[in-house]
Amino acid sequence: xxxxxxxxxxxxxxxxxxxxxxxxxxxxxxxxxxxxxxxxxxxxxxxxxxxxxxxxxxxxxxxxxxxxxxxxxxxxxxxxxxxxxxxxxxxxxxxxxxxxxxxxxxxxxxxxxxxxxxxxxxxxxxxxxxxxxxxxxxxxxxxxxxxxxxxxxxxxxxxxxxxxxxxxxxxxxxxxxxxxxxxxxxxxxxxxxxxxxxxxxxxxxxxxxxxxxxxxxxxxxxxxxxxxxxxxxxxxxxxxxxxxxxxxxxxxxxxxxxxxxxxxxxxxxxxxxxxxxxxxxxxxxxxxxxxxxxxxxxxxxxxxxxxxxxxxxxxxxxxxxxxxxxxxxxxxxxxxxxxxxxxxxxxxxxxxxxxxxxxxxxxxxxxxxxxxxxxxxx
Numbered sequence: 588x589x590x591x592x593x594x595x596x597x598x599x600x601x602x603x604x605x606x607x608x609x610x611x612x613x614x615x616x617x618x619x620x621x622x623x624x625x626x627x628x629x630x631x632x633x634x635x636x637x638x639x640x641x642x643x644x645x646x647x648x649x650x651x652x653x654x655x656x657x658x659x660x661x662x663x664x665x666x667x668x669x670x671x672x673x674x675x676x677x678x679x680x681x682x683x684x685x686x687x688x689x690x691x692x693x694x695x696x697x698x699x700x701x702x703x704x705x706x707x708x709x710x711x712x713x714x715x716x717x718x719x720x721x722x723x724x725x726x727x728x729x730x731x732x733x734x735x736x737x738x739x740x741x742x743x744x745x746x747x748x749x750x751x752x753x754x755x756x757x758x759x760x761x762x763x764x765x766x767x768x769x770x771x772x773x774x775x776x777x778x779x780x781x782x783x784x785x786x787x788x789x790x791x792x793x794x795x796x797x798x799x800x801x802x803x804x805x806x807x808x809x810x811x812x813x814x815x816x817x818x819x820x821x822x823x824x825x826x827x828x829x830x831x832x833x834x835x836x837x838x839x840x841x842x843x844x845x846x847x848x849x850x851x852x853x854x855x856x857x858x859x860x861x862x863x864x865x866x867x868x869x870x871x872x873x874x875x876x877x878x879x880x881x882x883x884x885x886x887x888x889x890x891x892x893x894x895x896x897x898x899x900x901x902x903x904x905x906x907x908x909x910x911x912x913x914x915x916x917x918x919x920x921x922x923x924x925x926x927x928x929x930x931x932x933x934x935x936x937x938x939x940x941x942x943x944x945x946x947x948x949x950x951x952x953x954x955x956x957x958x959x960x961x962x963x964x965x
Contacts (some may be wrong), residue, residue, distance in 0.1 A: 593922045593943050600765035600955035604774050605797065613649045615797045618951060618958040622942045624965020625935055630949065633797045633959060642810025645849045647842070647878045647912070649792040650815045654782040655772050656789040657759030658824075660719040660727065673707045674719060674727060675761055676750060676788045677740060677821035678834060680931045694750055694943075695733050695832070696743045697822050708763040711738040716790035722757040723748060733832060740822070740832065751786070761790055761822065774884060775955075778803065779815065786835070788820040793955035794875030794917050812849070814842040818881040818899075831880070833900045838885035840894040846871055846882070846911055847892055870964065872914040876929050879903055879912050886911040905931040914963040919946055934962045 605616040621629040621639060631639065640646075656676045663669030675697040698719070699707035712729060719727040733740040745753065760775045777795040803813070818836040855868030873879040883903055885895035890910045903909060905928065915933045920951035922943075930939055942960065951958040 593940070593947065595919075595922065595947060595953055597765070599947065599950060599953050599957075601952040601954050602765060602767040602959075603794065604770065604956045612658050615802055617797050620942060620946055620951060620958070620959055621665065621961045621963065622934060622938055623963045625938050626965060628942050628945055630945075635918065636802065636961070637805045639961065639963075640806065640811050640872070641868055641870070643812075643847055643849060643852060644810075644811045644870045644872060645814050646806070646916075647814045647816055647846070647871060647873045647882050648767060648779045648795055648798075649777075649818055649875055649877045649881065650779045650781045650783070651792055651817045651819050651877070652782060652787040652925070653760065653772065653775040653777075653791045654787040654789060655754050655760055657707075657761045658753060658758050660721050662717065662719055669720070671701050672710065672719060673701055674721070675699060675789060675822045676754065676758075678819065679750065679786045680742070683958070692750075692897075693742045693744050695740050695821060696727065696729075697740055702764065703760060704764070705769055706762050708764075709739075712741040713738055719743075720887070721745070721748065721753060725753060725755070763954075766956070777814075781952070783817055783819070783837075786819055788818075788872060788877075789822045790807050790820055791955055792818075792820065792875050792877045794959065796879075796955065798874075812845060814845045815839065816842055816878055816881040818877040819879050830902050833898045834877075834880070835897070836881040836884055836899050837896040838881055838894055840891065842882075843885065843892040843894045850890070850911070871911055872915040872916060872961075872963070873912045875915045876917055879909065879915060881931075883909055884910050903929045903932050905936070908919055908932050915959065916959060916961050918955065918957055919943070919951055919960055921953070930962065 606614055615633045619633045620629045658674045660672050660674050661669045661874040662672055662677050677697055680693045698710050698712045700710040702708050715731055717729045721727055726746045727743050730742045733742055759963050760772055775791040779795055780796045816838050818834055821832055849869035856868050884899035885903045886892050909932050910935045920927055
């Protein structure tokens, strides 16, 4: 595994967005590493993406909007001072069924300890019945752990407020210790983000962050198509190799049709024995691991994508493989992150190890404000 052979120096964590690293820079001022099967690894600027894709390729993009999901609070019911905490609101559940009763409007939340530098450190949640006081006189009551084997995420219900309203007035984007300072919510929105009745994402679908309207226009003019999905992401895994939890997703009918049509064109081109020097038409390239999870959740064993909506518990692994996705545009992930299991379903493990080793040697930047990796079929 990559974790066994790679250590990422702390200074390779992207501390600020690309546009804040120098005058005249935009969101797309990041680097792009390109892997093609077991072949040579290429190194580009992100603005060269249109030259790396072909007419008929489909980019599957996550349209989930990032929430201001971090809110300051204090433990206890008010009779004592309690301790300061930061609540990360992760995922909204329509209904939750503990011990035979139905609780509406619950959220999966993560409690964190302020580190005094604007970020937070890990903290166990609970116990059941514990109260967190929130701004404006609201309270959060912890009900039960999301996973009985872990104390990190808890189902909780808010009293005295509606959570979307609380986040709107008192929330801020989730920030981790490798960043220099707080950023406005706009810095965590992608060009594809739209409002959705399903809420939004606790953390940005960051693979799409470097896209600008101008770059999208260049891709469209080349004949690259965009297929929207939504997957509302929860908080990132804080524990090594922790698998993702269930998340809400939508694959609309138009996206299912686009993907199926592109794959049909590609099969037809293969039957015509396309010359080897030509780029393969109709590749399905997911922008981010969230787009992979959403699209694969709507894909049957026959490889056909069908419109779908609801909750997905799918974990894409090398053993399971991918059925609709041919390539992946993604950030650089920590060696112990479960995201690498998904990469291993799209790319050869040895090729991934070589790519990540080159990324360290060439000083690529990690995390949501960092550089990108485009994984294409051979």
